[in-house]
Amino acid sequence: MTISNSIFLKALNKEKLLTPPIWYMRQAGRYMPEYRAVRKGFKNFLDMCKDPDVCCELALQPMNKFELDASILFSDILTIPDAMDLKVKFLEGEGPVFDNPIRNAQDVHDIEPFDADKLSYVYKAVSNIRSALPRDIPLIGFCGSPWTLAAYSIEGRSSKDFSITKKFIENNNIEAHIFLQKLTDACFIYLREQVKAGADVIQIFDSWANLLTESDYQNYSLNYISSLIASLKNDPVTSSTPIILFAREPRCSTEIIVNTNTDCLSLYWSMEPKDFTYLSGKVSLQGNLNPKILLESNDIIKRETYKILDAFEDYPGYIFNLGHGITPDIDPAKVSYLTDIIRER
Ligand code: 1CP
Helix, strand or coil: CHHHHHHHHHCCCCCCCCCCCECCCCCCCCCHHHHHHHHHHCCCCCHHHCCCHHHHHHHHHHHHHHHCCCCCCCCCCCCCHHCCCEEEEEEEEEEEEEEEEEEEHHHHHHCCCCHHHHHHHHHHHHHHHHHCCCCCCCCCEEEEHHHHHHHHHHCEECCCCCHHHHHHHCCHHHHHHHHHHHHHCCCCCCCCHHHCCCCCCEEEEEEEEEHHHHHHHHHHHHHHHHHHHHHHHHHHCCCCCEEEEEEECCCCCHHHCCCCCCEEEEEECCCHHHHHHHHHCCEEEEEEEEECCCCCCCCHHHHHHHHHHHHHCCCCCCCEEEEECCCCCCCHHHHHHHHHHHCCC
């Protein structure tokens, strides 16, 4: 079997398939006892990400357990701000915290030029995972969108409304754009290195797309994603690597997202499948079961999953996924059940 047999790559090539390929956002993580056993050995989550052998083991855990059609690099989107010396740490129960966030215009000018070599531990993880996977299973490399990375870097932590970030971009507009451009350049080099190391597909996570109005979303996020995608499509190393864009509940028309030239759109769980089937032939679609449905009974899981499969039945290039990441409260047995009912339909 070679990679050309992959149903995931076929779907990304907009082919119509009888059974959709399956993978799950955040398929490796705290909901798995195997993950928690490894995690216990590290105080700081980022230290674990800096060990390529451990990353390989963690990426393979869901592959071995559920036999999924694609594997995703085990890492985090915040490796780039960490490499920019913003000093990212993950506190128990709090998520990421930056010791050195971007707080004023001068901080943006003071950022050291991005040194891609600082993230060589990520490229090593990619090559380890690629070597360990069966040849016909693609490996997804990833990065956060420039906007999402900027939001964490300015806020200094996660937040509901990212009010510090919103004030910063209003009061320091020029520096906001300089920072977004620096992040865009870093994402391009970072993804190119991941592809060189063996990533077959790229996913861009715009997890904080929902914070911005339509015109601000175009201005602060989509313009930079479009420029990142254009750089990838124009580079001989990455030009044939399919790109998936996940945008969480964007407050804009679908057209302006598709205009980024992404190959595949990953739908958030609140988005209605039927509203997207008109994109047939233009982009592949991925999604979008609400991960919280996995806390319900098997009957409800089946009903909700089949509703989505029905909506995308004739869609050329459909990939089954969740509409956001699996949360730690989900029972892995429900993930097995979900995978089985999609394949046996
Ligand atoms: O303590 C722990 O064990 C850490 C939990 C954890 C894990 C398992 C974090 C902290 N990150 C990850 C791995 C991770 N993150 C992966 C690889 C695992 C896989 O997918 O199989 C990926 C692709 C990510 C991507 C990521 N990190 C995103 C984008 C996807 C999304 O969920 O929207 C985001 C926003 C992050 C930031 C982040 N990292 C970790 C946490 C708790 C968060 C979210 C913080 C917040 O709520 O704002």
